[in-house]
Amino acid sequence: MSVVSVTDLRVTVGRPLVDGVSFEVPAGAVLAIVGASGSGKTTTGLALLGEYPAGAEVSGEVRVRGRAGFVPQHPGAVLNPVRRVGSVLRELASVSAVEQAVDAARFPRSLLDRYPHQLSGGQQQRLVLAQALLGDPAVVVADEPTTGLDRATRDEVVGEFARLTERGVALVVLSHDMEVVRALADHIVVLRAGRVIESGSATNVLTNPQHPYTRALLVDPIRAGADDATGAERLRVENLVAHHGRTTALHDVDLTVSAGECLAVMGPSGSGKTTLARCVVGLHPPTSGTVTLDGRPLARTLRSRPRTDLAAIQYVFQDARASFDHRRPVLDQVARTAVLLRGMSAADSTAAALSVLASFRLDEPTTRRPPPTLSGGELHRAALARALLANPRVLVCDEITTGLDTVTRLSVLTHLAELRDTHAVTLVLITHDHTVADHLADRVTTLHKGRVTQRPRTAP
Known part of the structure; x- marks a missing residue:
């Protein structure tokens, strides 16, 4: 008997978001719903x-x-920022049930007294998985469940999902990560513009896709062809120490990046990658050490940096949705960057914003809508466009390709490569994705527990 049965589902908000979708999921089976950003995956899953x-x-x-559990694409959006995570879970279930759920999700019990902002992206993802497992669900809907996870942690999450299905739990995975789809899926539904364009067993769809769109989704991005960097030193981090409360997040970190060079900073969840990025852009004041731009030390915090320095180093957040005001149109928020950091008029900033957004395949009607009506992939591209509108010299990208389908990811990587090669923009990629590092990075630095454990090396 099917745990989930969907017949001719249609969801319309001015335009069709989902248009005639049908599928069934038996107990213990895994259905993967795949498609580019805006294809209707999340709308279908939330239904x-x-x-x-x-x-x-x-x-x-x-x-x-039965009961349905949900693992969202952006865990930070569903975690209460002012409450310790353990107290929230204990309101939903007994202590023993909470302990079983966090253990199953590989979330350390020692972190239950922390607030969400004190957790890494991977730790937040494991936490919301534990929350979904409370109450013994019959089906779990997982929207990009491996978003922002390093390879080892991703494999652990995939393993836990596999164990769930062994217990008879049905799983619906909404994912761009074809490795996850290959590892888990029994059946695949391919969506495009809200319609099912192909479906079948995972074996048939993955090995013999019939539709050209499906074949495009399955293709891995080609190498961006990074050339050896020859520019002068652009960014230097020396003896950087940073804390979260009493916990030392970074221990005497040193690194340098040249103009037109791409450095990938890698490491497992909780290694200090995002803290390093936030120190560079001024969002997290370091305890000691310096960040230098073109040979000149930068102020420790954003508030202390002049407008030229704010424009020079731009940050693209891992959780693009949380970086936008949900009440204002996306276009207005992107254009505001040119007003604040480049002194442009409202009319000129809007024109410039539309031009940059168009380069990421975001048209004007789409960008005039508020953020909640855009897909995660569309907001990722809008966030990148907003950062580029400042004409930065350094672009810090925190898991920039997380949650993007293969086609969109290739577009973003190609755009970043062009910025590096044509405009000598320095790129710092915070990533778990070895594929992204291999395709784009000139060098790689690895962090573990806040320390550089592998000196920068030339990428193959």
């Missing part, structure tokens, strides 16, 4: 929880036999 966009017109039938 299994009975959630739809505001003002949506819905038709068709969605039947779920």
Whole structure:
């Protein structure tokens, strides 16, 4: 008997978001729903929880036999920032149930007294997985469940999902990560513009895709062809020490990056990668050490940096959705960058913003909508466009390709390569993805528990 049955589902908000989708998921089976950003994956997945966009017109039938758990793409959006994570979980279930859930999700019990902002991206992802497992769900809907996880942690999460299905839990995975799809899926549904364009067993779809769009989704990005960097030193970090409360997050970190060079900073979740990025851009004041731009030390915090320095180093956040004000149109927020950091008029900044957004395949009608109505991939591209509108000399990208489908990821990597090669923009990539590092980085630095454990090396 199927745990999930969806028949001719249609969800319309001015335009069709989901248009005639049907599928079934038996107990213990894994359905992967794949497609480019904006294809309707998340809307379909949320329908299994009975959630739809505001003002949506819905038709068709969605039947779920039992409780549904949910693992969101951006865990920070569902975690209460002012409460310790353990106290929230204990309100939802007994102490023993919480302990079983966090153990199953590989979330350390020692971290239950922390606040969400004190957790790495990977730790937050494991936490929301534990929350989804409370109450013994019959089906778990996982929206990009490996977002922002290093390879080892991703494999652990995939293993846990596999163990869930062995216990008869049905799993619906919404993912761009074809390695995860290959590892888990029994059946695949391919969406494009809300419609099913191909479906079948995972073996058939992965080895013999019939639709050109499906074949494009399965292709890995080609190497961007990074040339050896020959520019002068652009960014230097020396003896950097940073703390989170009493915990030392970075221990005497040193690194240098040249103009037009791409440095990938890698390491497992909790290694200090994001803390390093936030120190470079001035979002986290270091305890000691210096960050130097073109030979000149920078102020420790954003508030102390002049406008020229704010424009010179731009940061693209891992959680693009959380970096936008949900009440204002995306276009207005992107254009505001040119007003604040380049002194442009409102009209000129809007024109410049539309031009940059168009280069990322975001048209004007889409960008005039508020952020909640855009897909995660669309917001990733808008966040990158916003950063580029400042004409930065250094671009710090925190898991920039996380949650992007293969086609969009290739577009973003190609754009970054062009910026590096044509405009000598220095790139610092915070990433777990070895594929991204191999394709784009000139050198790689590895962090572990806040220390540089591998000196920068030339990428192959």
